[in-house]
Amino acid sequence: QRDLLALVDEQLSEVSQLYLLSFGSELHPLWDTARDLSLHTLHEARQWVQDLQPGGSCNLLQALKRAVKVRRLDSLLLVLGTCPDQPPGILVDHLQQCMLGRSLPVQTVAYDCNHHTAQEMLRSLAELTGGRHHSYSMGTQQCWGSDVAALGQELQGAAQLLQSVAEIRRGLVDGAVSSLLREVWAEVSGRRPPRRSELEAPLTIEAPGVRPRPSAQWLQRNGLRAHGLGLYQVLAPNAFPRCEQFVPILRKTVRSTLHQKAMMQLEWFDGTVRNLHVDPPQLYQYQGSLSRAVRGFQRRLSWLCSGSRRVWGNLCEERVLLMVDTSTLSPGTDPDPPLKLLRPLLQQQLPRTQAFNLLAFGSGVQRYGPGLVPTTPASLQAAWRWCLSLQREGSRNLLAALRAAMETDLCSLSGPCGIYLLIDGAPDQALDPLASYVAEVTGGRELRLHVCLYDPEPDHDLGEAAPPPRYASPREMGDIMRSLARSGGGRFLWSRESGIIESDDIQLILAEVEKAVDYSRKCALLLESLHRRSGRLSADERVPPGGLEVVLKEGCRCPLKLQAPKPTALSLARMRTLVDGGKERAPVIKALTWRPSSGKMATAPARPSYTRTCPTGRARRRVTSSAFYTDQGRKVGAVYQTPPGTRLGRSVIPSITLPREEEVCTTAVWLRCQAVGRLGLDLHRLALGGCCRHVASLVRSLGRRVGARHCASLPTVTINAQQRHLHLQPHELDEYMRQVRRLLRRYLQRLQWLLSGSRRLFGSIVEKRVCICIDTSGSTQPYLATLRKELTSLIWEQLRTNVHSFNLLSFADSVQSWREGLQEVTDASCHDAVQWVGGTLAQGSTSTLAALQAAFGHSGVQGVYVLTDGKPDSSCSSVLQETRRMNRGRGVRVHTVSLCCADSTANEFLKSLAAQNRGRFHRCYGATDGQLVAHTMLTGGFTDEDDPNLPDFEGDDLKRLSEEITKARRFLSEAQSFRDLLHEKQKKQGTKATEA
Secondary structure, three states: OHHHHHHHHHOHHHOOEEOOEEEOOOEEEOOOOOEEOOHHHHHHHHHHHHOOOOOOOOOHHHHHHHHHOOOOOOOEEEEEOOOOOOOHHHHHHHHHHHOOOOOOOEEEEEEOOOOHHHHHHHHHHHHHHOOOEEEEEOOOOEEEEHHHHHHHHHHHHHHHHHHHHHHHHHOOOOOHHHHHHHHHHHHHHOOOOOOHHHHOOOOOOOOOOOOOOOHHHHHHHHOOOOOOOOHHHHHHHHEEEOOEEEEOOOOEEEEOOOOOOOOEEEEOOOOOEEEEOOOHHHHHHHHHHHHHHHHHHHHHHHHHOOOOHHHHOOOOOOEEEEEEEOOOOOOOOOOOOOHHHHHHHHHHOHHHOOEEEEEEEOOOEEEOOOOOEEOOHHHHHHHHHHHHOOOOOOOOOHHHHHHHHHHHHOOOOOOOEEEEEEEOOOOOOOHHHHHHHHHHHHOOOOEEEEEEEEOOOOOOOOOOOOOOOOOOOHHHHHHHHHHHHHHOEEEEEEEEOOEEEEEHHHHHHHHHHHHHHHHHHHHHHHHHHHHHHHOOOOHHHOOOOOOOOOOOOOOOOOOOOOOOOOOOOOOHHHHHHHHHOOOOOHHHHHHHHOOOOOOOOOOOOOOOOOEEOOOOOOOOOOEEEEEEEOOOOOOEEEEEEOOOOOOOOOOOOOOOOOOOOOOOOOHHHHHHHHOOOOOOOOHHHHHOOOOOOOOOEEEOOOOEEEOOOOHHHOOEEEEOOEEEEOOOOHHHHHHHHHHHHHHHHHHHHHHHHHOOOOHHHHOOOOOOEEEEEEEOOHHHHHHHHHHHHHHHHHHHHHHHHHOOEEEEEEEOOOEEEOOOOOEEOOHHHHHHHHHHHHOOOOOOOOOHHHHHHHHHOOOOOOEEEEEEOOOOOOOHHHHHHHHHHHOOOOOOEEEEEEOOOOOHHHHHHHHHHHHHOOOOEEEOOOHHHHHHHHHHHHHHOOOOOOOOOOOOOOOHHHHHHHHHHHHHHHHHHHHHHHHHHHHHHHHHHHHHHHHO
């Protein structure tokens, strides 16, 4: 107690939070959670230490379980004076499992403990968690531990250094100079390799996060072009091409002119010259957006240069194979394999993958596993223990390693995979055979070879190493590895301990940064040109502080070659604008009404825009105006726009994207995104693109009605009882039929899925918390064995995979429940449910209402599935009325399944019960015929609209999908007839032209 009080006063008074716990047979914590340090907290801690009393055994396992659950702790201090009740192996294994993905060092103190087993156990706990161990004996007043040992090791190293210096003075240099210089060089450069004891500690595995993307894919979503920050994207609405056009009313060719001081000429990206209206506020805002984008790129660069990504780059694939160079030809000083490079990778990036394997190569090849191993904390720890057993040996037989990786480990792999090669020197083979082999093996496969060249800084005349089979300078070695990565379709990374030399990911980000800087320079030059032309700077056009932080750097400006503006004469309308001082006049408005078609957006207005409407009684067309300040005083210019009349344009055949995997949902929900109309494949809408309706319309300028003309050149079809001209071309109809055939195949695959497995008899279970009501009345006796078998399939196929919790009810004269409430879905619960279903018996009547009342009594139920073969014993209307009352305000969906029931009245009751409670009705009638028809159409094609015919399904899901299939087949048949009509029309027109 005296030493604990000294600990509280001297050391614990400096911490920010504190938690105290004493343990014997029972636990006695001072507080429930960690407390912030204060005078009151310290007073409570001292009082608690003074009140401690010995008693009971040493239940260390229970104390550790309680301590690791306390939040916001940075370390644990464990003081032990005797041997614990549990074996050391159990304690070490439990603490190792608790520390997976968590960094919580445990500092252990053996206080006057003479048990050798307890001492070793405390030392193991400290080393396992990265903490320190200390031991104190009251009898001898001696202490020792990891801190004392580290200091003693440093003292021993200093003594050896003094001895080496003494040997040098005496002339006994036998290798002393070389070893001394090695140690001095390592200390001066600050590159002390981690000790072997530090490397042998278990991995501290980080929690897996979002799988990163390579820089090329990252820029597709976060680059300048993705965010609309390209310079020409921003300037396009205010840039107008120089055009020359013949005006019939003037009988001469008119060229576009450049407004004095209001516009300037800019060389566009395609080499043309455009007239540009410079809007300073818009450019200032654009430069601010560029600055924010550059800061985002800088964060990406810092992330790429941190942790294991500095050596290995990004591990972007879900399945990876790591190839590590363990030859003895490394130019570095480390005699061990590159363990310090592998450890961060196993802790930081490999947990995000799904499967991995390790391969070490020198003269031979060693594998961690026979194939790809699933990524788990246990497999990562086992892989690290395998890495610790590696030794450097032989040369670099890279070709043998690649063959072992690609022809043995990945020979049967069908999905995407990445091979990451870590090498620190030139391989034994030449580049040509290596590159040819890699290109041949990776071609046509989703396999990428990424090369990580780690160039350790060699010793500086500190000894002689064996000459490698193939020598290459650092530049030549980089060229070889870069070419090898290009052959494998991967990325290249060249790094040293001092930093990264070359990286494909970093080069893409730097190129984007340079592009942003170039765009900002051009903006600054445009603003400077505008200010020089105006001869003054207004208060509103001054450069805001920090607005050009990307471009205002000394020595970074390069002049942009712009074409000098040509002197052009002003038109009459513009002359009047200058003379009248910007007053509104009718000719001025008429002259400024027209604007080139290239300008899609109005110029940023300097004052709020307004809209004028025509006062006539005909259809009004809105005229919009946008004003801007000119450079002469307070004069204002305006641009007026009259939008063209809306005209029903020609439709384009869309290219649809269909899901590959089946989604567990109802057909109505699935068709919200996959219906023919939702995908834009409604043939009637696509064919109604023409404006001609064979109706005479009034032309006001002529004062009479005029009918349609030139109709003979277009084929006429009847759509929705209306005669229309067909504007679709043959190639468009071919594309439409191709898309509809794709959609029909997907519909038929969905139909086969709905008719397979347990969905054939029971339909799809779509809710997460369900109750299944099974009819076991006497009428189910003939097919009860089949029903038990299908229910077993339902439990394992749908409930086990798609449901969170469930319960089973059987109803006849009374209701029997499998469990009292909803049970969580586990393997054990599914086994128990299958055994319960196997014990059901068919007898008695059909009490449907009692079963529904029991199902609605479950708390949190979302869906009730009623499986029955007939009408209830009570009145159908009373069952419907009572169900409506129980479900009022709850929103529980009731689905009904008809089991071998041919009674139309009973089926109508089940349909009404499902429709009233927003559920679905299902009946397996016609399932076999539907499978046969779907298989026939998938294999034989869709040549005939009526052959083969789908059966008349009664279930809601199957019926809706069948109607959509029939609709798509009808559209396909009509498109084929339209195409034949077009060919016949073109053939007749060709015959007439030949006769003429």
